[in-house]
Amino acid sequence: MSRLALSLVLIIGAAVLSSGCASLGVKPWQRDLLSRQDMQLNGNASDDAIDDHLYFSKEASSGGRSFAGGGCGCN
């Protein structure tokens, strides 16, 4: 992805989010699907930790979902 494309995505995304957030969303009683484990952003913590460690030790990028520090001498 070029820097220009990234900038466009960010600008459009920020515009959509800032103008649209107030009209998005659900009422508290409509959260049945959202409360499911497979809809939790950190619902697979062990899998994520093991995968992050694997990718941290084999690739030059890490983090993004959370802080990028590795606490590991493997890279």
Add this chain to the structure above:
Amino acid sequence: MQLKREEGGVRRRLIAASCALLSASTGRGEEVPNSGIERALNDWSLDSALAYYHEDGRVQVIEPVVSVSKAYGDGASVGLNLTFDALSGASPNGASPSRMPQTFASPSGKSFAGGKHTYTTAPGDLPEDPHYSDLRAALGADWTLPLERLLTASFGAKISYEDDFYSGSADASIARDFNQKNTTVSLGISYEADSLHPIGGTPVPLSNYALFEKTGNQSKDGAGLLLSLTQVMSRNWLSEVNLSLDRFSGYLNDPYKIISVIDAGGDVRGYVYENRPDSRTRRSVYLDNRVAWERSSAGLSLRYMTDDWGIHSETAQLHLQWWTAERDKYVQPTLRWYRQSAANFYTPWLFDFTTPELSSASSDSRLAALQALTYGLKYGIKLRDKLGRESSEFNVRIEYYQQTQENGLPGPGALRGLDLYPDLKAILVQIGFSY
């Protein structure tokens, strides 16, 4: 006397009360065995996994992970996690393959004279230290604390120990809900301090490998910033976007990596230790989307990352999940695609021992242009307690990872025709249990 009578009365009442308590607890015990243990388990949740990672012809790792957490009624939670890694096998030392046998010294070696501190790579093979091993133990803790109805603070800390690497980190975040808790904005900071104690000492950067010039311990530290926006888009769609910035400075080299020095004919003249810049700043944009249907869900995450070493990377990960009608079993396939450009100081070899303008150089393949694919499959079974409530889960996961280097320089002279950039193929098998 009055006192003695009173003591006797108290004693009788205590005995009577004790008998009543014992009989009552015995009665409850008959109805619900181990109720104390069950109550404790109901308060805490446990997530554990045991992973086995095996690279084709290289290292293997056994990694158990255990985390326990407790959620309180007011939204607060605490958690502890413990990780062990036991790594062994062969690890590339950074040198290029050659038409001739190549002899290297282990990190603790002080000469190339034979013995247990040397190893020899056969012609055409990628040089790898066959005796690579490491043990790591890491302990982390986190604490989430509601400050007000819509304001939450989170804190985390982690320590990690290896023979040659100690690390400590801490982070703090604050999150604010808006729009009937459909929108959450959070801002976090982190700090990490690492101490490096390379086996055999820290090599002098870019020094001649044959001279065994080593110095003492090193350190590095880093700070990070993470801004996150989570938005409920609809009844079945959740979206998150994260912006992160971090900067590490200090000793960022891999002390065990060397670079081949070759001549124009592709013959090896020797080796030098690598050297990387002493700071690195990374920026990333991360987007995660989750969509749920009655018996299935999908997650798509995208990440773009760039740093001042000239590396740009893109990552896309898709996972799908299907449940049985009873919602007691699921299957989850995963596909991940990753691509990165090379660091601007990456080079597979050098042509001269002394290049005055050369300040940084590394042949570490992890800094090369590469592409990677991961195929994964997970199967989980929900287990129910005797009251029929969903209480625990057992799962098994398998992943296949393949990494291919891109745009590798063609080898000059004698290196022509050799597999200079072999693929990395690995498999991960994991079993997990959560309660």
